[in-house]
Amino acid sequence: MVQKDLKILNRLGLHARPAALIAQTAAGFACNIELTKDNVTINAKSIMGVMMLAAEFGSCVRVTANGTDEVQAAQALEQLFNDKFNEEF
Amino acid sequence: MLVLKGIPASPGIAIGKAVLLPGENLTVSKHYISLEAVNGELQKFERALQKTMQELDECALKVRSTLGTEYASLMDTHKLILQDPALKDAVAHKICTDYLTARSAISLTLQELAANFDKIEDPFFKERRNDLFDAGKRLLANLEGNKKDFLASIKRPSLLVAHDLFPSDTISLPENQILGFCTDVGGKTSHTALLAQSLNIPAVVGLSTASKDVANGDMLIIDGENGLLVINPDRYTLANYRQIKRELKKTESLLKTINHLPVVTQDGRRVHLYVNYDPRTDNKYNKTLITDGLGLLRTEFLFMNTPVPPSEEAQYKIYLAVAKRFDMRPATIRLADLGADKMPDFPLDELNDDDNPFMGCRGVRLLLKNPELLHCQLRAIVRTACEVPAQVKIMIPMVSSVEEVRHVRAAFSQVLEEFAKQGQKPLNKIALGAMIEVPAAAIALDGMINELDFISIGTNDLIQYLVAVDRVNPEVAHMYDPCHPAVGRTIHNIIQTAHKRGKFVSICGEIASDAKMLPLLLGWQVDGLSVTPRMYLRVKNNIRNLNFEHCCDLAQAALLMGSSAEIRELVEDNNHENS
Numbered sequence: 166m167v168q169k170d171l172k173i174l175n176r177l178g179l180h181a182r183p184a185a186l187i188a189q190t191a192a193g194f195a196c197n198i199e200l201t202k203d204n205v206t207i208n209a210k211s212i213m214g215v216m217m218l219a220a221e222f223g224s225c226v227r228v229t230a231n232g233t234d235e236v237q238a239a240q241a242l243e244q245l246f247n248d249k250f251n252e253e254f
Numbered sequence: 255m256l257v258l259k260g261i262p263a264s265p266g267i268a269i270g271k272a273v274l275l276p277g278e279n280l281t282v283s284k285h286y287i288s289l290e291a292v293n294g295e296l297q298k299f300e301r302a303l304q305k306t307m308q309e310l311d312e313c314a315l316k317v318r319s320t321l322g323t324e325y326a327s328l329m330d331t332h333k334l335i336l337q338d339p340a341l342k343d344a345v346a347h348k349i350c351t352d353y354l355t356a357r358s359a360i361s362l363t364l365q366e367l368a369a370n371f372d373k374i375e376d377p378f379f380k381e382r383r384n385d386l387f388d389a390g391k392r393l394l395a396n397l398e399g400n401k402k403d404f405l406a407s408i409k410r411p412s413l414l415v416a417h418d419l420f421p422s423d424t425i426s427l428p429e430n431q432i433l434g435f436c437t438d439v440g441g442k443t444s445h446t447a448l449l450a451q452s453l454n455i456p457a458v459v460g461l462s463t464a465s466k467d468v469a470n471g472d473m474l475i476i477d478g479e480n481g482l483l484v485i486n487p488d489r490y491t492l493a494n495y496r497q498i499k500r501e502l503k504k505t506e507s508l509l510k511t512i513n514h515l516p517v518v519t520q521d522g523r524r525v526h527l528y529v530n531y532d533p534r535t536d537n538k539y540n541k542t543l544i545t546d547g548l549g550l551l552r553t554e555f556l557f558m559n560t561p562v563p564p565s566e567e568a569q570y571k572i573y574l575a576v577a578k579r580f581d582m583r584p585a586t587i588r589l590a591d592l593g594a595d596k597m598p599d600f601p602l603d604e605l606n607d608d609d610n611p612f613m614g615c616r617g618v619r620l621l622l623k624n625p626e627l628l629h630c631q632l633r634a635i636v637r638t639a640c641e642v643p644a645q646v647k648i649m650i651p652m653v654s655s656v657e658e659v660r661h662v663r664a665a666f667s668q669v670l671e672e673f674a675k676q677g678q679k680p681l682n683k684i685a686l687g688a689m690i691e692v693p694a695a696a697i698a699l700d701g702m703i704n705e706l707d708f709i710s711i712g713t714n715d716l717i718q719y720l721v722a723v724d725r726v727n728p729e730v731a732h733m734y735d736p737c738h739p740a741v742g743r744t745i746h747n748i749i750q751t752a753h754k755r756g757k758f759v760s761i762c763g764e765i766a767s768d769a770k771m772l773p774l775l776l777g778w779q780v781d782g783l784s785v786t787p788r789m790y791l792r793v794k795n796n797i798r799n800l801n802f803e804h805c806c807d808l809a810q811a812a813l814l815m816g817s818s819a820e821i822r823e824l825v826e827d828n829n830h831e832n833s
Binding site: 177178180181182189210211216217225 | 330331333334337338339340341367370371374375382385386560562600601
């Protein structure tokens with residue numbers, strides 16, 4: 166199992182487009198991936214789940230990946246968060 | 255006979271038989287199946303899912319070319335929602351273990367998911383439940399036969415009645431078979447209204463109960479002029495509307511004969527007549543109009559229905575198409591007038607819940623507080639002017655002080671410099687002007703007119719602020735009065751001040767297409783008017799039938815009057831004499 170705490174760096178937070186990116190990326194891995202914020206845990210492969218986290222700018226989200234490709238999955242998600250979901254303004 | 259009052263979304267009158275778009279509503283009742291039927295229901299669900307995904311793909315393609323990327327990206331979100339395990343697994347689970355029909359299982363799952371969205375406190379995220387319901391309704395529509403097939407099967411010219419219409423539905427409408435449509439939901443600028451305008455057919459929206467009150471085959475009259483739906487009209491009403499329809503048609507064909515003639519009064523005064531243009535509602539009729547140019551491009555639509563502000567590239571593409579459409583004629587682009595009743599979906603600084611939004615952070619105030627929005631929009635406009643030799647004009651909304659004009663001009667100069675550094679420069683000089691709609695700007699115009707290349711009077715807001723009346727409030731709506739002496743005097747003063755410095759003044763807003771007020775506007779020496787494509791030839795015809803000298807006398811007389819009643823009598827008597 167791999168766990169990482171990631172911070173939301175894009176100003177608009179996890180709205181529909183970043184949520185879509187997370188769900189699409191997560192769906193590309195075989196392992197189970199969960200996101201946790203404020204005691205709410207959701208499946209990262211679910212766009213609605215990610216949107217329901219309502220994670221705003223500056224908040225922290227814990228990624229938990231569990232399965233064969235858990236290391237790569239956690240890395241890919243970390244990359245997305247660090248790139249601010251390719252939103253730069 | 256039953257008459258429903260709604261919102262006029264697209265003008266004209268349509269008379270014919272009703273066709274009701276079949277149910278797309280969520281069911282609340284649970285319908286159970288036997289164990290043997292489980293596989294069948296699962297397959298039904300799977301097929302509907304496939305069909306919906308396919309439909310979304312097709313329609314994203316079509317929508318992108320007709321309505322632009324904003325709607326198209328909506329389809330992508332819908333696709334992801336349908337693929338979401340939270341939806342798929344829950345529905346499958348309800349069919350397999352609770353023995354529910356596919357329809358009940360989907361409805362129930364959607365309601366459960368929506369309830370989760372409702373728990374979110376942030377209003378921006380909460381709004382996403384609408385996406386969920388839109389996607390869900392599509393799915394349900396595909397479950398029960400195919401709505402697309404239904405629409406395509408309409409063989410006789412009919413009036414379409416629906417709870418709501420999606421852009422994707424209207425794309426599958428058979429051409430020339432739908433004479434008009436009406437919906438329970440929607441407002442003047444909803445996608446339904448825009449589509450009706452682009453199809454050039456009458457439409458009334460916001461009727462609340464139309465889809466319940468109308469039965470298939472009912473005789474209907476859709477009155478897009480007044481926003482009425484008449485169900486099973488009596489003989490007298492029907493004859494009356496047929497007469498009105500004939501007259502409308504006659505006037506319209508007569509008007510077409512003046513399309514190529516110049517916009518001058520009988521005694522030779524030239525008036526510049528521009529068109530308010532919306533790329534989303536362009537149609538064959540609009541394209542045939544010969545105009546003096548584009549008087550007002552409202553850019554707010556680019557910022558609505560999108561989770562992020564539009565990129566420079568996205569805006570540039572639209573402005574370029576607009577500039578090309580109006581080739582060498584002026585193309586006036588108004589900077590985004592966001593705030594008040596036009597709230598974007600993405601969060602912005604200084605744009606929180608506002609108790610008094612019309613007096614709050616809107617127009618240029620909001621742009622100056624979000625300089626990255628202003629910068630991006632200015633870049634997209636300048637880039638357009640570097641690409642094509644258009645007469646691009648930039649208009650600043652909601653200006654109230656000269657400082658605001660200076661700030662925007664500084665931002666504009668900075669953008670020009672950025673382009674100059676890359677060796678690019680506008681092929682024609684870009685004019686920078688302001689919308690005069692705040693009384694303070696009107697009264698102190700002499701202090702800022704030197705910094706502006708042109709002005710346009712935004713009469714809708716100017717009147718509202720002058721008489722301190724909120725048009726939406728029924729208690730005071732009747733006091734919103736273009737004939738108020740303060741309105742005429744203010745317009746006259748604005749024009750005088752601008753003309754002293756040799757600056758061009760145009761007027762946009764409903765007053766510009768009001769036949770009774772037109773002689774006064776001309777008499778006060780306005781240089782140009784901007785009206786909707788639909789009103790264009792009517793206004794042109796009115797101008798061509800006026801005598802400028804007579805207008806001047808009339809306008810002078812109005813300035814001396816002290817009450818609305820006197821001015822109203824003056825313009826109404828005059829209108830009577832003319833017709």
